[in-house]
Amino acid sequence: MTERKRVIIIGAGHNGLVCAAYLARAGREVLVLEAAGRVGGAAITREFAPGFRVSACAHLSYLLDATISRELQLATHGLKFARTDLRTVALAAAGEHLVLNGALLEAGQVPPADHAALRDYRTQMLRFARVLGKQHNRRPPRIAGGGRADLLGAALLALDIRRLGRDSMREFMRIAAINIFDVLDETFESPLLKGALALDGVLGAQLGPRSNNSVLALLHRLSGEASGVPGGVSLPEGGMGAVSDALAAAARSSGASLRTGATVTRITLDGERVSGVELEGGERLSAGTVISNADPSRTLLGLLGAQHLETGFVHRVRHFRAKGMAAKLHLALEGLPAFARLPAALAGERLLIAPDPAYIERAFDHAKYGRCSSEPALEITLPSVHDHTLAPAGRHVLSAIVQYAPYDVRASSEAARAAFLETTLSLLERYAPGLRQQVVASELLLPIDIEREFRITGGHWHHGELSIDQFLMLRPVPGAAQYAMPVNGLYLCGAGCHPGGGVMGSAGRNAAQAVLAAEQPT
Ligand SMILES: Cc1cc2nc3c(=O)[nH]c(=O)nc-3n(C[C@H](O)[C@H](O)[C@H](O)COP(=O)(O)OP(=O)(O)OC[C@H]3O[C@@H](n4cnc5c(N)ncnc54)[C@H](O)[C@@H]3O)c2cc1C
Structure with missing residues (x-):
């Protein structure tokens, strides 16, 4: 050699x-x-309290590339899934939650027109996301001064967009240039439904639903096929x-x-x-x-x-x-938290606190000026419901993305961390009364902590x-x-x-x- x-x-x-x-x-x-x-x-699993293990940064699999899984034989090398195709539950503090299974609203009340709108929206967003997905395993073409491979790459990208057809192509260009708040406002009536869908456009990003690029961020998130389901979300066994x-x-x-x-x-x-x-x-x-x-x-x-x-x-x-905006919360719990009027069988799904897009935008407002949100938006998982390797029998682990916590928070990081943990626990308590009493141990990672522990400058989700x-x-x-x-x-x-x-x-x-x-x- x-x-x-x-x-x-x-x-x-x-x-x-x-x-x-x-x-x-x-x-x-x-x-x-x-x-x-x-x-x-x-992408690690680590013990954060004796006997409690958690996916310490990334906690859900939705983008893992199928070609790579197959070529590198990840299943043969031990990769299993504790759960594939999780549902999304849009939590409502009073208990009228929405349960989404892809394009299907399985439970909860929305105006009748929203059912059909959801099917059309999901179909269209997945088609658009597929255009991005096709680029994942391609080297981006050089804009100028490239060779044959660059010309071919540019042609393939143009072709993928052309293949959408004239109307969809126009719509793709139009929504890519606006923001997810406006797109959802044009499409749906239910604030809770809009909130749940908007969160996917801002998670991990320095964006609110009214920001440009929020549609792009959403499409990127939907561009994978975890475990063979476009836009599906899975939990690997063992985190x-x-x-x-x-x-x-x-x-x-x-x-x-x-x-x-x-x-x-x-x-x-x-x-x-x-x-x-x-x-x-x-x-x-x-x-x-x-x-x-x-x-x-x-x-x-x-x-x-x-x-x-x-x-x-x-x-x-x-x-x-590259300044991070998402914090990560880990709770060791002595039992399964009871979310108001949520059947225990749904506690292991992907739970969101994002009551409407304006709520998320207000949560972002604080972060724009160097403060953590006083009412953050959350993506919550309780992976131990499906995976008994993560917590002692009968006990549970809660893992949540808490949006928004700015990288350059104005207060000292100790003070900001303590205050944001308190804010987040109080919010969770509103949705799951009694949760506080179940907490055995807790950990909140601000972007500055993510920078230190994971060596990611700025603590940003996407680097x-x-x-x-x-x-x-x-x-x-x-x-x-x-x-x-x-x-x-x-x-x-x-x-x-x-x-x-x-x-x-x-x-x-x-x-x-x-x-x-x-x-x-x-
Ligand atoms: C809070 C949070 C939540 C997230 N949630 C999800 C999620 O649910 N699902 C999802 O798919 N993605 C999620 N992500 C994004 C995902 O975790 C990252 O985008 C992804 O893990 C990045 O992988 P990477 O291999 O490119 O880089 P990294 O995972 O950052 O790996 C870089 C490696 O380089 C090492 N390194 C750096 N400097 C040196 C050095 N000088 N010498 C030696 N080693 C060095 C680091 O220690 C690290 O191990 C999340 C990210 C964050 C921050």
């Missing part, structure tokens, strides 16, 4: 693991260096860490070496080309190719250094928008906003959307690249293909 063919991957997030597996299968000598004590990055463990097993079985507790402090250069990395403690490792699963800013400005990059490029990387200016061939920044960075031999493979965040694996697969393609004679 020549040194040129040796590959170092910085970070064993799920994308780093996917990338490692594909490159090892292609015969490369692959070494993955992970700073944390375990693999998985933001999201089980996805990463299966990917690590696939990478190892293909010959990749994984080293945890290995923090890269510097990417080293030999002239204009990468030569390897330096670790905390001074150890140096050489490789002809270095691929970073860390976010773009950490990789390019931190590990490589702005001095090795052209000024205009550095400017673009510095302005990559950076998913907005039209940071999408496809503009992600992370123009001139670096094809995974190769402006320094020879250096690549990115994480959520900061196309097609963005969520536990999907496509960025890792695409980056591996870019590395292999670069070795082909032109």
Whole structure:
């Protein structure tokens, strides 16, 4: 094996693991260096109180790529699902909840017209999302100066949009340019239904329902086919860490070496080309190719250094928008919480607190000015209902995304964390009276905590906003959307690249293909 063919991957997030597996299968000598004590990055399961385990960042699987699952044989490597195709329950404090099963309203009252509108809306959104889904495993085409592959990529993208047909294509363009608040207002009457649908357009993003890009964010969220169901949502058995463990097993079985507790402090250069990395403690490792699963800013400005990059490029990387807005709540509970008038059989579904789009917009207002919401919107799961590996018998784990908590919160993070935990518990208590008394232990992670624990600059869900200016061939920044960075031999493979965040694996697969393609004679 020549040194040129040796590959170092910085970070064993799920994308780093996917990338490692594909490159090892292609015969490369692959070494993955992970700073944390375990693999998985933001897709891990960890114990947060004695006997209680939780998916510590990502908690639901809806984007995991089916091609990757099949090619890397994740089922053979141990991946199972405790539950597929979860329903969504739009919680109402007084108990008139809506139960949604895809396009079907299974329980709850809405004006009659909303039933048909929901079917049409879901069908259309899934068609639009499919256009994005088709781009997941493709390298974004270069806008200018590309070759044949770029022309073909651009043609395929145009064709996917054309295939929608004239009317749908117009509608796609129209709604992509407005916001989810207006789209839902045009379509439905029920505020509760609109609230539940709006939340998917803002989760994890620095957006309110009235923000531009909220339709794009929604379509991105719907663009997967977890466990074969378009837009479906699943729970891996053993939590999201089980996805990463299966990917690590696939990478190892293909010959990749994984080293945890290995923090890269510097990417080293030999002239204009990468030569390897330096670790905390001074150890140096050489490789002809270095691929970073860390976010773009950490990789390019931190590990490589702005001095090795052209000024205009550095400017673009510095302005990559990546400030997190979502907090994560974990509760260890001594019993199953009783949500007002919600049958216990539905407690294990995906529960939302988002009573209407204006509520979510108001919750965002606080965060715009550096404060956590006084009445946040929540996506709640109780995975232990389906998965007994997560909590002692009869006890439960609650995992919730709490939107909104800004990265640069004005108060000290200790004060903000304590106050936001209190706010969130009080809100939950309104929907599930008595829940407070069931809490054995709690943990709330603000974006600043996510940055520290998971080494994601800004603590952002996608390593950076998913907005039209940071999408496809503009992600992370123009001139670096094809995974190769402006320094020879250096690549990115994480959520900061196309097609963005969520536990999907496509960025890792695409980056591996870019590395292999670069070795082909032109
Ligand atoms: C609060 C929250 C909730 C979310 N919920 C969901 C959800 O329900 N479903 C979903 O699909 N997605 C969800 N996401 C998004 C998802 O978790 C991420 O987009 C995804 O995990 C990113 O994967 P990645 O492999 O690209 O990067 P990461 O998982 O961030 O992995 C990067 C790895 O690089 C390592 N690293 C960084 N710097 C160094 C260094 N110098 N040396 C060595 N190693 C280094 C890190 O430790 C980390 O392991 C959520 C995200 C957040 C923040």
